[in-house]
Amino acid sequence: MSRTAIVAGAVAAITIAAGFTLRIKYDDWFVFPKTRQMVADQLVDPLSAQFRNDWIAKDGWHCGEVNAKNGMGGYGGFKRFIAGQQNKIIYLEGVGMLGDTSHEEWMAILDKQIAFNENWAKNREKYAELGLRLPPESERREKAKAEVFEDHWKAICEASAITS
Secondary structure, eight states, X not given: OOHHHHHHHHHHHHXXXXXXXXXXXXXXXXXXXXXXXXXXXTSSSGGGOEEEEEEEOGGGEEEEEEEOBOTTSSBOOOXXXXXXXXXXXXXXXXXXXXXXXOHHHHHHHHXXXXXHHXXXXXXXXXXXXXXXXXXXXXXXXXXXXXXXXXXXXXXXIXXXXXXX
């Protein structure tokens, strides 16, 4: 066998191996750093952000968990996030949509609040017997935001994780 054929075969094997490596590591090398930076930029201390358990879900959404220092200087614990690189939308567990909240997001939150209020009105006597009172508006809004985040998480991240 000629030296040229051996070199050509080696180059072909290296090229194929590099292609497989790029395909396997594409998210780690190209997608994750960009969306992680988008998420970190929205936190109080972006440089302290720690990421884990992240993957690409349907339509290119990046799902995972992030932990970062809060305003007091301590880590607040890992929270789930959903980030869309193409549309630059970020959802953070316990906070909701980061940045400018869209009209659709506000409508989803208001729908959850209305459902909560209707349920409360329907079961008012039962709650009164248990000594429960209607929570303040701010608590109801936070509960609605949490439910909307859960809806997004189930629809985007749990429904169709491509890789983990």
